[in-house]
Amino acid sequence: MEFIILLWIVCGIASAMIxxxxxxxxxxFFLLGLVLGIFGLIIAAVLPKRDSSQAATSTRTCPMCAETVQVAAIKCRFCGADLPPLPRPRTWQEDVERNL
Structure with missing residues (x-):
């Protein structure tokens, strides 16, 4: 019984590291490995690496001075240049209409 509990904890630690x-x-991932055991470890192993561009979506680069500013910024805090508005993301309805 102790071996199974130890195995579950080791799977949790290994899943967290991966x-x-x-x-x-x-x-x-520790909770995933702790709850699912060896299956959680397998899930952690087969998942792709997270792209760093997905994580940093709250900033953008100023086109005038190339400094990093917040996405919601209207004016660059470094050079004072007006920032162009970001394009509005398309909705799924617009994608469907475009493909028809």
Whole structure:
């Protein structure tokens, strides 16, 4: 019985290490490995590495001075240049209409 509990804890720790190395939450993957055991470890191993561009979506680059500013900024805090508005993301309805 102790061996099974120890195995579950080891799966949780290993899942957390794998998840952290791939850019995911270590605590979340620890719980995944702790609850699912060896299946959680397999899930952590087969998931792709998180793209760093997905994580940093709250900033953009000023076109005048190339400094990093918030996405919601209207004016650059470094050079004072007016920032162009970001294009509005298309909705799924617009995608459907476009493909018809």
């Amino acid at each position: 998840g952290t190395s791939k850019g995911y939450s270590g605590c979340g």
